[in-house]
Amino acid sequence: MSIPPSHPRYQSLRMREKIAEGVTRGIVHPTGLIAHGRGEAYDYLLGEQTISPAAKAERAAAARMVNASHPVISVNGNTAVLASEACVELADATNAALEVNLFHRSEERIQKIVGLLEEHGASQVLGMDADARIPGLDHDRGQCSSEGIARADVVLVPLEDGDRCQALRAMDKTVIAVDLNPLSRTAQAASVTIVDNVVRALPAIARYARQGAAMEPWDNHACLQECRAAMCRLLRLSDEPEEEPYPGGQPG
Amino acid sequence: MSIPPSHPRYQSLRMREKIAEGVTRGIVHPTGLIAHGRGEAYDYLLGEQTISPAAKAERAAAARMVNASHPVISVNGNTAVLASEACVELADATNAALEVNLFHRSEERIQKIVGLLEEHGASQVLGMDADARIPGLDHDRGQCSSEGIARADVVLVPLEDGDRCQALRAMDKTVIAVDLNPLSRTAQAASVTIVDNVVRALPAIARYARQGAAMEPWDNHACLQECRAAMCRLLRLSDEPEEEPYPGGQPG
Numbered sequence: 001m002s003i004p005p006s007h008p009r010y011q012s013l014r015m016r017e018k019i020a021e022g023v024t025r026g027i028v029h030p031t032g033l034i035a036h037g038r039g040e041a042y043d044y045l046l047g048e049q050t051i052s053p054a055a056k057a058e059r060a061a062a063a064r065m066v067n068a069s070h071p072v073i074s075v076n077g078n079t080a081v082l083a084s085e086a087c088v089e090l091a092d093a094t095n096a097a098l099e100v101n102l103f104h105r106s107e108e109r110i111q112k113i114v115g116l117l118e119e120h121g122a123s124q125v126l127g128m129d130a131d132a133r134i135p136g137l138d139h140d141r142g143q144c145s146s147e148g149i150a151r152a153d154v155v156l157v158p159l160e161d162g163d164r165c166q167a168l169r170a171m172d173k174t175v176i177a178v179d180l181n182p183l184s185r186t187a188q189a190a191s192v193t194i195v196d197n198v199v200r201a202l203p204a205i206a207r208y209a210r211q212g213a214a215m216e217p218w219d220n221h222a223c224l225q226e227c228r229a230a231m232c233r234l235l236r237l238s239d240e241p242e243e244e245p246y247p248g249g250q251p252g
Numbered sequence: 253m254s255i256p257p258s259h260p261r262y263q264s265l266r267m268r269e270k271i272a273e274g275v276t277r278g279i280v281h282p283t284g285l286i287a288h289g290r291g292e293a294y295d296y297l298l299g300e301q302t303i304s305p306a307a308k309a310e311r312a313a314a315a316r317m318v319n320a321s322h323p324v325i326s327v328n329g330n331t332a333v334l335a336s337e338a339c340v341e342l343a344d345a346t347n348a349a350l351e352v353n354l355f356h357r358s359e360e361r362i363q364k365i366v367g368l369l370e371e372h373g374a375s376q377v378l379g380m381d382a383d384a385r386i387p388g389l390d391h392d393r394g395q396c397s398s399e400g401i402a403r404a405d406v407v408l409v410p411l412e413d414g415d416r417c418q419a420l421r422a423m424d425k426t427v428i429a430v431d432l433n434p435l436s437r438t439a440q441a442a443s444v445t446i447v448d449n450v451v452r453a454l455p456a457i458a459r460y461a462r463q464g465a466a467m468e469p470w471d472n473h474a475c476l477q478e479c480r481a482a483m484c485r486l487l488r489l490s491d492e493p494e495e496e497p498y499p500g501g502q503p504g
Binding site for chain 1: 268271272275282283285286287288289290291292293294296390414415433434435480481483484487488491
């Protein structure tokens with residue numbers, strides 16, 4: 001499909017295409033397309049930018065990953081298709097392991113995602129061996145790697161399911177979630193919730209990690225409140241006449 | 253997959269199933285899954301119901317369709333899969349023509365959508381012959397039927413692209429858009445924007461049409477303001493501790 005670069009929503013449409021191609025390539029599960037759409041909607045209410053509370057969360061995330069004994073980045077289809085390079089860069093910046101871990105587990109998809117990460121310079125990507133369990137989840141959904149998520153003290157989970165997020169918290173792990181929806185169960189359940197797009201969040205965390213991020217107390221609930229308030233401001237900003245709050249025009 | 257009607261997310265999950273089946277059947281374009289996800293997010297912020305300003309817009313839409321000389325309902329893949337019966341019913345209630353008109357045009361998909369509408373009782377569905385143009389759009393995106401959209405005075409466009417919406421307005425047509433996102437270019441550009449889910453909106457317009465809807469002045473800008481305010485109220489409601497604003501639980 002050729003989207004004319006003249007289309008005001010070119011960037012956003014390109015990301016959509018990548019996700020759609022990801023399905024064709026057997027990397028993204030079809031429900032991942034729907035999840036991407038939901039993310040688009042919420043991203044739009046953020047002005048498609050890293051808002052201030054999200055930047056603070058990214059800094060808090062960097063501190064936790066840098067100070068972890070065994071940090072792990074959990075990668076799924078959507079994340080791989082949108083941000084493989086950023087995943088590898090972040091793993092490097094924080095000495096974190098990469099583990100491919102899917103809600104809809106399939107050996108074939110895991111293999112493809114591992115391949116995609118390796119194309120971007122990753123090595124020793126975990127996930128093919130799911131030899132450990134996350135307690136409290138249905139068998140299908142609770143598999144993970146003993147070398148990775150199972151023994152992690154800090155897990156970064158972009159685009160995660162609420163049940164799994166809660167289950168990881170129940171294992172006493174520090175869970176850093178990237179979720180554009182500040183109302184989701186994942187957002188509520190995580191230790192640190194970054195209300196931002198993965199394509200912005202992961203590079204940001206890497207930058208803070210390299211700059212040296214110090215551990216500070218973190219109030220996730222307060223952060224989420226600020227994010228919701230920011231979304232409201234964007235919603236109401238359109239009440240101003242002749243206001244053009246969105247660079248690049250409104251989404252189609 | 254069999255979802256029990258008692259499942260708290262039954263309606264939402266059934267719609268997702270239909271859309272996903274639509275992709276398999278070659279009726280819904282994969283980007284339609286993404287669009288559906290966006291709709292889910294906004295619908296969630298509406299409380300998955302027809303809010304008062306949307307009901308007013310549905311009444312205004314009915315009046316315009318009933319008083320039109322040549323009303324046309326533009327149908328795409330998502331709309332057909334979610335609401336074919338409602339499209340046919342609305343066409344009947346308003347003496348409107350049905351035209352299958354797609355952002356991602358393909359003869360095969362048009363044929364399937366025509367078939368789906370005919371399964372629900374439609375006849376003389378337009379769209380196979382795209383023998384007219386909507387000026388101002390790239391060739392691919394600007395095709396329509398001379399018998400339908402080209403000569404319509406009022407066009408109902410559920411789930412439309414912003415460019416095309418603006419182009420139809422430029423042809424001096426009355427454009428009624430159904431769009432769950434009150435900030436989209438489509439929403440801003442349309443004559444009447446119904447911020448509601450198509451599965452609720454189309455039957456509602458048909459009901460108002462049959463009841464006899466009188467023409468009244470319509471302030472679309474004010475309506476959109478009310479819709480955005482309603483979404484804000486839902487977003488801020490989560491600031492209340494232990495509030496459970498969403499019947500049936502949070503979406504996954």
